[in-house]
Amino acid sequence: MTPKLRNWLGYLGWHLLCIPVAVTCAFPLVWMISSSLKTQQTVFSDYSVIPSHPQFINYATAWTKGKFGIYFVNSLVYTAVIVVGVVAFAALAAYAFSRFTFKGSNFLYKLLLSTMLIPIPGAFVALYILVDHMGLIDQGTNQWLPRLGYILPQINAGLPFGIFLLKPFFDKIPKELEESAKVDGAGTLGVFWHIMLPLARPALGVVALLTSLAAWNEFLWALLVFSRHELMPLQRGLYAFHGAHLTDYPLLMAGMVISILPIVIVYLLMQRTFVQGITAGALKG
Amino acid sequence: MRRILATSLFAVIAGVWVAGCGGAKTAQSNGPAPIRVWHWMTDREDAFNELAKRYKEETGQEVSFELYAPTDIYEQKVRAAAQTDGLPEIYGILGEMRGLASFIQAGHVRSLEDVMSADGDAWRNVFFPKALAVNAFQPNNTYGVEPGVYGVPIDVMSIQLYYNKKLLAKLGLDPNQPPQTWEDFMQVGKLAKEQGLIGFVSGWAELWLIDCYATTYAIHTMGMEKVQQTYEGQVAYTDPDWQRVFGLFSEMRDSGMLAEGIVTMVNKRAEQLFANEQAVFAFNGTWGINVYDTMNPNLDYGIMLPPRVGNNEVVTWGGAGSSFFVNAKSDRQDASIAFLKWLTDVPQQKYLLEQTKNIPANRVAAADLPEKLQAFAKVIDAAIHPRLFALQEDSKVIETFDKGVQSILIGESTADQVSQKVAQAKEREASRQAKLAEANGQR
Numbered sequence: 001m002t003p004k005l006r007n008w009l010g011y012l013g014w015h016l017l018c019i020p021v022a023v024t025c026a027f028p029l030v031w032m033i034s035s036s037l038k039t040q041q042t043v044f045s046d047y048s049v050i051p052s053h054p055q056f057i058n059y060a061t062a063w064t065k066g067k068f069g070i071y072f073v074n075s076l077v078y079t080a081v082i083v084v085g086v087v088a089f090a091a092l093a094a095y096a097f098s099r100f101t102f103k104g105s106n107f108l109y110k111l112l113l114s115t116m117l118i119p120i121p122g123a124f125v126a127l128y129i130l131v132d133h134m135g136l137i138d139q140g141t142n143q144w145l146p147r148l149g150y151i152l153p154q155i156n157a158g159l160p161f162g163i164f165l166l167k168p169f170f171d172k173i174p175k176e177l178e179e180s181a182k183v184d185g186a187g188t189l190g191v192f193w194h195i196m197l198p199l200a201r202p203a204l205g206v207v208a209l210l211t212s213l214a215a216w217n218e219f220l221w222a223l224l225v226f227s228r229h230e231l232m233p234l235q236r237g238l239y240a241f242h243g244a245h246l247t248d249y250p251l252l253m254a255g256m257v258i259s260i261l262p263i264v265i266v267y268l269l270m271q272r273t274f275v276q277g278i279t280a281g282a283l284k285g
Numbered sequence: 286m287r288r289i290l291a292t293s294l295f296a297v298i299a300g301v302w303v304a305g306c307g308g309a310k311t312a313q314s315n316g317p318a319p320i321r322v323w324h325w326m327t328d329r330e331d332a333f334n335e336l337a338k339r340y341k342e343e344t345g346q347e348v349s350f351e352l353y354a355p356t357d358i359y360e361q362k363v364r365a366a367a368q369t370d371g372l373p374e375i376y377g378i379l380g381e382m383r384g385l386a387s388f389i390q391a392g393h394v395r396s397l398e399d400v401m402s403a404d405g406d407a408w409r410n411v412f413f414p415k416a417l418a419v420n421a422f423q424p425n426n427t428y429g430v431e432p433g434v435y436g437v438p439i440d441v442m443s444i445q446l447y448y449n450k451k452l453l454a455k456l457g458l459d460p461n462q463p464p465q466t467w468e469d470f471m472q473v474g475k476l477a478k479e480q481g482l483i484g485f486v487s488g489w490a491e492l493w494l495i496d497c498y499a500t501t502y503a504i505h506t507m508g509m510e511k512v513q514q515t516y517e518g519q520v521a522y523t524d525p526d527w528q529r530v531f532g533l534f535s536e537m538r539d540s541g542m543l544a545e546g547i548v549t550m551v552n553k554r555a556e557q558l559f560a561n562e563q564a565v566f567a568f569n570g571t572w573g574i575n576v577y578d579t580m581n582p583n584l585d586y587g588i589m590l591p592p593r594v595g596n597n598e599v600v601t602w603g604g605a606g607s608s609f610f611v612n613a614k615s616d617r618q619d620a621s622i623a624f625l626k627w628l629t630d631v632p633q634q635k636y637l638l639e640q641t642k643n644i645p646a647n648r649v650a651a652a653d654l655p656e657k658l659q660a661f662a663k664v665i666d667a668a669i670h671p672r673l674f675a676l677q678e679d680s681k682v683i684e685t686f687d688k689g690v691q692s693i694l695i696g697e698s699t700a701d702q703v704s705q706k707v708a709q710a711k712e713r714e715a716s717r718q719a720k721l722a723e724a725n726g727q728r
Contacts, residue, residue: 040579044561128365137371140321140349224362227321227351227373239354243328245572246579247553 036062036253043249055250062254066237067229075216075234076262078151082215083208085155090162090207091200095192097163098170099178109167116160127153128224138227150225150233154215162207169203170196205273209266216263234259319347320621321373325359326607327352332640336633340624348624367393372612374621378436381680382672385420386428388610389435395613398433400622409434411629413665416441416646419604419672427676436608437625438646439637442571443603443661443668444497446592450585452482452565463589467533470566470592474542477565484542486559487568488552489694492687497602498568499690501591503530504669505599516678518715522686522708531700533594534693542566548691560584571606571661575642588660603661603668606643679718685710 035043037054097109131137136149181191219235226232241252330352337348353359360379366372372393378385388394401409420436450460456476464470477484489495503512507526514520537543544558559567560580577584590599611621634650644662645651654662689703
């Protein structure tokens with residue numbers, strides 16, 4: 001067997017392995033787009049990938065019927081604030097855990113990480129009572145406090161994972177860099193801002209991406225905190241098509257395509273940073 | 286440059302958001318504060334919002350419907366809100382009678398007995414008695430709740446068998462003469478299997494639907510009294526009548542009529558199969574009419590009671606579909622009751638019938654129903670519902686029962702084995718209850 005043939009066979013084997021995996025990953029997306037272009041009748045009878053009479057109007061109907069105009073902007077703002085909050089506080093805390101040793105720091109770090117083991121839906125009622133005592137549950141009057149009641153617990157929930165990702169990254173940055181900066185007159189925050197954060201950019205990108213994914217898809221907590229639809233995030237719009245007995249599948253699928261677009265765009269924009277973050281060891285924990 | 290663009294974009298979105306939010310607030314500032322209604326029926330959102338609009342036009346009172354799905358998170362929301370006294374003026378309560386009882390005992394549900402009885406039972410007489418009964422507590426009930434009506438039904442439902450006329454004809458049978466006896470039913474099931482069709486489909490991954498089917502046949506074969514005696518512990522689940530009930534599921538399995546994977550099938554999937562003309566029979570509720578008509582407007586089907594075993598009449602499940610409860614801690618109870626009276630009046634009930642194709646709880650509005658809904662409506666008065674049983678079976682025994690039926694359906698257990706297993710579960714629960722009662726007595 002010639003080296004050329006061996007290489008070719010190697011590529012062939014690799015592709016034979018990868019193609020089914022890729023098809024399996026892509027199929028739900030293709031099926032979702034295909035179903036979004038069918039009618040409620042044809043979605044259960046026409047199994048073709050490209051429908052003979054595509055119903056592009058489904059997207060406009062989903063947008064208006066699902067009140068996506070309100071929910072979409074809500075979700076964008078909620079996600080942006082949550083991502084900024086998680087990245088900022090997680091970076092500060094991870095830097096502190098990495099560089100400062102104080103009494104009980106190790107215990108505190110592990111305690112913080114252990115909160116990742118608590119399933120959030122299991123803590124909903126307790127969290128609801130806490131947030132209600134803070135006056136942040138929607139009572140149909142003030143609208144800013146409930147929004148805060150929605151955002152704060154999510155920042156809180158995102159912190160342990162963010163710290164878990166960032167601390168090992170800061171650990172690996174040579175201390176000499178810090179010391180040089182301090183010799184040049186930088187304070188602790190100056191070192192953090194000018195030295196640590198730029199170096200940790202790939203890991204911060206990973207935290208931002210994963211947090212935005214979680215925040216964008218969040219729905220259950222919104223249902224508990226909010227009573228008014230005008231405060232709800234985008235996922236609430238999808239449930240307009242998902243009734244107790246009747247589900248409007250084409251509109252649901254069209255709504256889902258609309259809802260995943262921003263997160264796909266974010267991923268595409270941050271893809272390079274994401275890969276760098278992972279390959280640089282951010283996920284080694 | 287990219288950073289400036291991103292910052293500008295975020296600033297624009299935030300600006301639009303803040304401006305939009307300001308508008309929403311001012312829109313609410315006219316008239317009395319809205320009556321808030323929480324419920325889980327998201328598929329009726331448009332109809333409810335239209336009715337709220339009409340009510341505001343007629344009375345000036347704003348009503349705000351907030352509908353939440355899925356139902357499990359709705360339940361969490363209601364329970365969490367109850368713990369913080371944050372329930373709205375009107376809301377729905379899911380689950381069994383004991384759940385409703387706990388809400389009443391915690392002071393979250395207003396008794397409607399006085400308003401139902403006013404003016405010679407004027408409001409009470411509007412409804413199907415069964416629809417009200419499932420929201421009422423009888424004197425000396427086991428929960429210790431003050432007797433009376435607590436909920437306002439807006440529609441009623443029953444569960445029967447749907448049959449596909451085209452498929453019956455394909456099997457060489459008269460499409461207008463579905464099988465009336467169990468033996469004939471099994472024969473049709475076998476025929477369907479031979480022709481590569483699904484004989485019977487239902488969402489039997491959902492245990493309540495299995496329970497519904499089994500209870501229907503338990504009451505049909507042995508009578509209500511004996512079923513209640515079983516719940517009381519006087520009759521064992523190993524009794525031949527109960528073994529016969531379990532045996533019916535074995536016969537269905539052996540006939541080959543059941544859809545593949547029926548015990549892992551949710552009802553929405555079962556509805557798809559029937560709507561796609563793949564299944565001859567479907568065990569489903571009143572809501573199925575709306576579901577099938579939406580999925581396949583050309584579906585030619587009929588509705589029948591489950592086939593007889595022996596000579597007794599079959600009595601199927603039925604009663605209130607959805608109900609509203611008034612928050613007893615709200616300071617706007619009178620306004621809430623006024624709205625519910627309006628909502629259950631004939632014009633509004635007819636509107637809901639047109640929009641949702643459910644049987645109205647108001648008898649007058651339900652007098653002139655489309656043919657298919659009539660098939661469901663005519664059995665309502667005789668229908669059974671677990672909430673109406675004088676004594677309820679323990680939830681752990683019900684679970685063992687339903688899972689046992691599932692194991693029969695997949696061929697894992699025989700009817701005899703399941704009856705033994707359920708009897709053991711019943712004994713365990715009885716012994717646990719006795720120990721609990723003894724401990725409470727000592728305390």
